[in-house]
Amino acid sequence: MSFVSTARRTAVRRTLVVITEVVGVALLLFAAGVSAAHAETVQVLALAGSIDQVLTNIRNWVMGILAGLATVFFSIGGVRYVMGSGDPGEIEKAKTAFKASGIGYGLAALAPLVVAVLQGIVGA
Template identity: 75%
Template sequence: MLTVATAGSAQGSTQVLALAASIDQVFDNVRNWLVGILAGLATVFLTVGGVRYLMAGGDPGEVEKAKQAFKSAGWGYALAALAPLVVEILRGIVGS
């Protein structure tokens, strides 16, 4: 549970910003965050690779850098696809 105490309140009350109903919901949230972050980063690498490839102008060094960015994007998408499996393994370890 995440709580925030505000200095302006004279009574010292707290406001709940996030509350998970169960451990299953926590694992679902972790899975969703992992997939989102990994897919987002992979998309950035894919975009950078595409721009590098277009701007290479035949330079073999730049083409290799673009190919490396494409490979990194592929790894990122693969990890995003495997994130639910990793969360299921953690769920099994915790015993939820």
């Protein structure tokens, strides 16, 4: 009898994790839609003054995207770890998500180095 209730609890927890992930993705898509709608109403002409400014903008975008994705993976890993409640498979998936977030944060930290190398190649 306890096996059935344990299996049922595990299924409920997994369902909650999936619902949490779907809500998170929906919120991200909604936020992207809101910012896109705002971008349509405001016309901004952005011209870069130099190659150095273009590379700096690229660095900022890359760092922002990588840090954002790393934060999403860190959040997913945390939710999986908390909701896993001792299930070795879920704990391993949570650790994998934590590793992915660490790699993402590391790449975001290295983005200025990559841009410095590009500046050296371009000569800016």
